[in-house]
Amino acid sequence: MYKKLKSYCLEKKGAVETYPFGPSPLVVKVGGKIFALLTEEDGIPFISLKCDPVIAENLREQNKAIRPGYHLNKQHWNTVTVDGSIPKSELYAMIDHSYELVLKGMTKAARAAIEERLVQP
Secondary structure, eight states, X not given: OHHHHHHHHHTXXXXXXXXXXXXXXXXXXXXXXXXXXXXXXXXXXXXXXXXXXXXXXXXHHHOTTEEEOTTSOTTTEEEEEOSSSSOHHHHHHHHHHHHHHHHHTSOHHHHHHHHHHHHOO
16 A cells, blocks of 8 residues: 555646655655655555544544554644555545645745646656
């Protein structure tokens, strides 16, 4: 599942794979801003994603595999243990939400630059 999550994150417009903290975690950025951190321990993937604070709290209450962000702002980030308890479609929806929040926080010029880079050959 780690590879599928990684691929899904990197399919996002302007997404880049970085390793600023060493070989782990994989940090996925768009426009220089982090929207996902992905790691794996003992074969179990963990993904940290930005989230609207109200939604973040609701998700944590609904599923024990979702906790406040590990080494991140606990109000705005969730860390998800990918143990099979959350359907793949929901994981992808959380990735989409994180990506959109990061894009939304950028200036129009920054968002346009991401789009422009994709159009060029």
